[in-house]
Amino acid sequence: MSKPYNHTKATLALAKASFRSIMRSPSAVVFTLAFPLIFILVFGFLGGGGIKVDVAVSPGSDLENPVINALEHHSVVHLLIDKDPQEIKRGLEKGTIDAVITVQKNKAGIPAYLANVQYTSASIDKGSIFKSVMSSLLYTLNTQNTEPAIAKLQESTIQGRIYRTIDFILPGQLGFSLLSTGVFGTAFVFFGLRQNLVIKRFFATPVRRSSIVFGEGLARIGFALLGAVFIILVGHFFFHFTLIHGIVTVLNMLLLSVIGLIVFMGFGFVVSGIAKSESTIPPISNIITLPQFLLSGTFFSIDAFPSWLQPISRALPLTYLNDAMRKVAFEGAGLWDVKQQILIMVIWGIGIYAVAVKVFKWE
């Protein structure tokens, strides 16, 4: 009895219990691992295809000529032969066919062929791509046996780091995973513990309140890091996710994960405090997570958003986590290089915990 009470031991006992509980909770595993992995799989397989322009060859067209031959072997052009005029017309209107081409022998003799291209307003971007494909193609064909009079174009591409879809998608998914485990997980657990008088029973023991919060946080961080390592490894070994400095990059990413998760858990504490019943937790949590999910550059680069939306995106904490993750993973930045992003997350953290202290309820 005279032995002093050990707060560390109590905190660790709580962390262990909480970790076991999280590992057995289906929703935690689904949100932290399954969802991000599914998105990574989908985008991992989608990526790498590049742009394809669908060009229909009209039924009346000549097929044995240099123009069609060259287009057949072009990497960007996907030729559609055997389409009837009705199908082509509908395709053009809907934009599923980007252009239609007709090549005819020239009865007048020179030039040998006449190529007729029709574009559609339903697919202007790809139409323009096809336009430049055609002009460079015809230029090459027409100048095959002559030297250019003014200048000859010589092109080459430098072999750079390959930026794959996965390099964009994975950090975003990792951020989303941390956001959902931080907000949903924390909110549900603390609400549940309070509602079922689990915390009240804890209060009948000598444990400190801080030990309960730290123990719970420790377990969640441990679980989220395990998830993060798993996501990074799957991305790296199956989809060639770029880790510039290998293990150092991974450690930097994990450190960013911890910072992000602590901030997101703050939101979770707030939700658990303001939720009136178990069923109001998901809507409130969604109000916090969904906008970040959509606007923080999880799927699309923020630069692609309209300019009025960008300031909103640049106010959200997940934006900075995603940004920092991508810089660290792909550009090989150190943590000091992303200090601005970290600083903004820390400011968010201070703000949200100030609110959490006010609204959090123990019983």
Place this chain on the structure above:
Amino acid sequence: MDKTNTIISVKNLVKKYDDFTAVQGISFDVYENEIFGLLGPNGAGKTTTLEIIETLREKTSGEITVDGFSVDKDSIKIKRIIGVQLQAAGYYPNLNLVELMELFSGLYGVDIKPMDMLEKVNLQDKAKVKYKALSGGQKQRFSIATTLINSPKIIFLDEPTTGLDPQARRNLWDLIIDIRNNGTTVVITTHYMDEAEQLCDRVAFVERGEIIALDTPDNLIDKLVSTGFERKKEVKKANLEDVFINLTGKEWREG
């Protein structure tokens, strides 16, 4: 047995909520190694009184000492020497009984063998079962096991037998008497007068936040009888519950 050593002393305890007074000036002592019952209807203030002694709730005024420690200054020291069973408390989700025991041994800062604790309440067969999957009686036995982890001087049981079938109830009585016989003081609340009569050395009747009677069950009954009170029906040597127990057996049940 020396019954005059006061272990809990409550003096003029008052608890006010915004618009009503739950406890209005209660005073009583609990003696070491007795089973002390707080009896009374719902909302009489039993649970509030208990939770204030357990340091789970702030009092409005009054003085309480538990084994010499004041609830105002030494709540942590009190928590280390008491065991608390709450009415309708839950336990950490997704954990089995052994894991819950490990958690509580960490929370109390003591080293115990989870299986030993489960054996004390005859739940060793349920070691790998989750709390939610237990029957009502098993849940209460488990709750009582968690109160014993820190080898407390006093345990508080808040309506431990509410909702249990007669077998489970009698088994729990045996368990509570065992705990007392091992030197622990027991404070219990209940709605059941037969239970109080069987278990408690002394009882206090609480009504609208006040104690209206406090004595041994025997003395209270004798006092009433001496006023000329008589039951309408002659009491038989057994009651219907005795018949039920006799017919269905008294052993520990899973149900």
